[in-house]
Amino acid sequence: MLYLAVSLFALGLIGLLTRRNLIFTLMCIEVMLNASGLAFVAGSYRWGRPDGQIMFLFILAMAAAEVSVGLALFLQFHRRAPELDSDSASRMRG
Amino acid sequence: MHALLWMIPAFPLASAAILAFFGKRISHRAAAFIGTASIGLSALVAIFMAAGFLRSTPDSHAWVQTLWTWMGVGDFRPEIAFYYDPVALIMTLVITFVGFLIHLYSVEYMRGDEGFSRFFAYMNLFVAAMLILVLANNLLVLYVGWEGVGLCSFLLLGVWYKDPANVRAANKAFLVTRIGDTAFAIGLFLLATHLGTLDIQELMRRATAQWPAGSGIAIAAAALLLGGAVGKSAQLPLQTWLPDAMAGPTPTSALIHAATMVTAGVYLIARTNVLFTLAPPVQFAVALIGGATMLMAAFSAIAQHDIKRVLAYSTMSQIGYMFMALGLGAWSAALFHFMTHAFFKALLFLAAGVVIQAMHHEQDMFRMGGLRFELPLAFWSFIIGGSALAGLPLITAGFFSKDLILWQAWAGPNGNGGFWIAGLLGAMLTSFYTYRLILLVFYGPEEREVSHRPGFCVIIPLVTLCALSIVGGYVDTPPDFGGAPIFSDFLGSVLPALKQFHVGPITELSTALCASASFAIGFGFAYILYAPWRPRTRREDPLLRLWHAGWGVDWLYDRLFVMPFQFLVHRTGSDVIDAIYTGIAKLADSAARALRVTQNGRVRWYATGIAAGFVVLFGIAIFVR
Numbered sequence: 001m002l003y004l005a006v007s008l009f010a011l012g013l014i015g016l017l018t019r020r021n022l023i024f025t026l027m028c029i030e031v032m033l034n035a036s037g038l039a040f041v042a043g044s045y046r047w048g049r050p051d052g053q054i055m056f057l058f059i060l061a062m063a064a065a066e067v068s069v070g071l072a073l074f075l076q077f078h079r080r081a082p083e084l085d086s087d088s089a090s091r092m093r094g
Numbered sequence: 095m096h097a098l099l100w101m102i103p104a105f106p107l108a109s110a111a112i113l114a115f116f117g118k119r120i121s122h123r124a125a126a127f128i129g130t131a132s133i134g135l136s137a138l139v140a141i142f143m144a145a146g147f148l149r150s151t152p153d154s155h156a157w158v159q160t161l162w163t164w165m166g167v168g169d170f171r172p173e174i175a176f177y178y179d180p181v182a183l184i185m186t187l188v189i190t191f192v193g194f195l196i197h198l199y200s201v202e203y204m205r206g207d208e209g210f211s212r213f214f215a216y217m218n219l220f221v222a223a224m225l226i227l228v229l230a231n232n233l234l235v236l237y238v239g240w241e242g243v244g245l246c247s248f249l250l251l252g253v254w255y256k257d258p259a260n261v262r263a264a265n266k267a268f269l270v271t272r273i274g275d276t277a278f279a280i281g282l283f284l285l286a287t288h289l290g291t292l293d294i295q296e297l298m299r300r301a302t303a304q305w306p307a308g309s310g311i312a313i314a315a316a317a318l319l320l321g322g323a324v325g326k327s328a329q330l331p332l333q334t335w336l337p338d339a340m341a342g343p344t345p346t347s348a349l350i351h352a353a354t355m356v357t358a359g360v361y362l363i364a365r366t367n368v369l370f371t372l373a374p375p376v377q378f379a380v381a382l383i384g385g386a387t388m389l390m391a392a393f394s395a396i397a398q399h400d401i402k403r404v405l406a407y408s409t410m411s412q413i414g415y416m417f418m419a420l421g422l423g424a425w426s427a428a429l430f431h432f433m434t435h436a437f438f439k440a441l442l443f444l445a446a447g448v449v450i451q452a453m454h455h456e457q458d459m460f461r462m463g464g465l466r467f468e469l470p471l472a473f474w475s476f477i478i479g480g481s482a483l484a485g486l487p488l489i490t491a492g493f494f495s496k497d498l499i500l501w502q503a504w505a506g507p508n509g510n511g512g513f514w515i516a517g518l519l520g521a522m523l524t525s526f527y528t529y530r531l532i533l534l535v536f537y538g539p540e541e542r543e544v545s546h547r548p549g550f551c552v553i554i555p556l557v558t559l560c561a562l563s564i565v566g567g568y569v570d571t572p573p574d575f576g577g578a579p580i581f582s583d584f585l586g587s588v589l590p591a592l593k594q595f596h597v598g599p600i601t602e603l604s605t606a607l608c609a610s611a612s613f614a615i616g617f618g619f620a621y622i623l624y625a626p627w628r629p630r631t632r633r634e635d636p637l638l639r640l641w642h643a644g645w646g647v648d649w650l651y652d653r654l655f656v657m658p659f660q661f662l663v664h665r666t667g668s669d670v671i672d673a674i675y676t677g678i679a680k681l682a683d684s685a686a687r688a689l690r691v692t693q694n695g696r697v698r699w700y701a702t703g704i705a706a707g708f709v710v711l712f713g714i715a716i717f718v719r
Contacts, residue, residue, distance in 0.1 A: 016701050025697070 008035035096157035117211030129214030137190035177231035195555035220246035274325015281318030323359030344447030381421025388414025392523035397641035424502030438482035441559035445475035464540035491567030525616025
């Protein structure tokens with residue numbers, strides 16, 4: 001199960017680093033978060049303790065908050081730039 | 095009665111604080127009122143105190159008011175205390191009274207000036223510091239006043255700070271006097287460590303008890319105090335700042351650089367006279383320094399063109415007389431000359447201020463002339479003040495005080511014929527340069543028209559000081575002319591009395607006659623060389639040029655101290671140690687330049703950075719452990 005979590009995390013990281021579209025970036029972050037959540041659950045299952053599952057709940061809540069903030073930012077960003085390209089944000093110097 | 099002692103310096107101090115904090119918000123009229131009235135109040139208290147002191151003189155001949163203990167370090171507990179004895183009485187009266195008159199004069203002189211309230215704040219602070227100096231019961235408190243007057247001198251020279259020349263003069267005055275102040279401070283440390291106290295009276299008692307006369311430690315202490323006095327009073331070899339100090343406003347020159355501050359050194363030596371008596375070589379050095387400065391400055395005064403610089407050199411020369419008197423052991427004669435000098439020199443400076451203002455701030459005497467009908471008040475002030483300075487026999491104050499010094503130059507404890515002759519030569523030169531000034535400024539053809547005539551605030555101080563310059567001498571007349579040594583007797587309780595130690599061919603009467611003769615010779619030469627009908631051409635002569643430059647001492651110091659120092663500064667500007675620190679700064683700068691490239695604003699770059707950093711840290715955590 002940990003191997004699955006690690007491969008998922010690696011997938012997410014590669015996606016984050018290679019894709020430029022912001023929606024994909026967000027999705028990749030979600031994948032990475034869930035991968036780490038999976039690792040927690042796996043640990044919790046292995047040692048038979050509830051801590052990992054509690055931690056997963058926290059991650060879930062954080063991911064929801066992060067997605068909402070992220071989407072709101074993307075909406076704002078989309079009004080300025082025609083496409084959702086993360087590199088075009090480098091024009092926002094200040 | 096003596097509970098009011100603290101009020102004498104408190105009034106000017108409070109007024110200085112008010113003017114410093116609210117000076118910008120109040121009108122010039124209010125600032126002038128506060129500034130002048132505070133000195134006036136302080137003068138009233140001083141007169142009141144003096145009257146009380148004379149009416150019921152305590153047995154100890156002094157009132158002491160202890161305000162509080164300044165600090166307590168083991169056995170060393172200096173107190174903020176004031177000491178009021180005949181010497182302090184005379185000093186406070188002169189300072190507050192002359193100070194008041196000069197403040198009154200400044201109201202008109204400085205009218206409409208940008209820094210009006212600032213000027214008054216500094217002047218008040220100066221008077222407060224000077225009063226603290228003369229009233230201090232303790233050398234540490236005295237040092238506070240000493241530094242205070244130095245600071246105010248610096249500030250007042252820089253009142254017109256927009257002109258770089260004034261700033262340079264202020265810096266020079268401050269730095270040169272600082273050399274003396276440092277010597278004074280070291281002297282204080284020496285006294286405090288060896289005698290365990292800085293209370294002046296106690297110090298003198300312990301010094302007499304513990305140090306034999308002529309012992310090395312007494313000589314060192316006296317020499318260090320002398321160093322301070324020499325710096326403050328512009329004597330050789332630290333005299334170079336005073337002529338440049340004439341860059342300040344004329345009332346400042348009158349108050350600080352003629353009447354009061356520059357005589358602080360005289361006061362210090364008179365106050366610690368016991369110490370100087372214990373160190374005969376130093377006392378002799380005082381006399382030598384005084385005599386040499388007196389002659390040197392008098393020769394310099396002869397060659398000056400600037401009216402204020404003549405007066406500045408004349409001040410140096412007159413303080414030289416006071417130092418000579420101190421060195422000869424004629425303590426009260428020095429203070430007597432201090433008092434009369436304060437009157438007539440303040441008068442001369444104030445009158446010079448009137449002339450300068452009338453001449454559109456022209457100070458070159460060769461461009462003046464024929465002012466005696468245009469400015470009769472200034473003319474008569476100069477005649478009276480100048481005659482007092484030159485020592486016009488029998489009617490002026492300066493004659494009596496100078497005559498006392500001259501007589502003591504022969505008859506005093508350390509007197510000899512050399513000092514007597516030097517004194518007479520100085521008197522002749524004084525008379526010469528004084529009348530040269532008067533003839534150049536007030537006689538001859540009229541050069542330009544008068545732009546400004548003195549008003550009420552100028553007339554009162556001038557007339558009062560004229561009167562004082564005449565009657566001020568009658569408080570101490572020699573036996574052959576009425577014989578009423580009130581002044582010396584009054585100081586007799588504090589300072590050793592004047593006695594005749596050398597009986598010889600020179601008597602009091604012959605001294606007076608010779609002094610009169612040298613006055614007449616000086617006057618005669620001045621009249622022959624600068625007679626009204628003669629063409630006014632500046633003489634060019636190597637000797638005169640040397641005198642004009644004050645014997646080239648400035649030039650010498652430039653070569654000896656300033657230029658080597660600047661050379662060193664220049665050379666050490668880029669040495670190894672400096673290179674290290676500049677290197678560090680340069681490294682940080684280039685590192686910042688390199689790292690700035692990574693701030694490219696691309697989110698994915700940052701994410702890559704984070705991931706790479708994580709991998710590296712993770713690797714370190716696993717493999718290095």
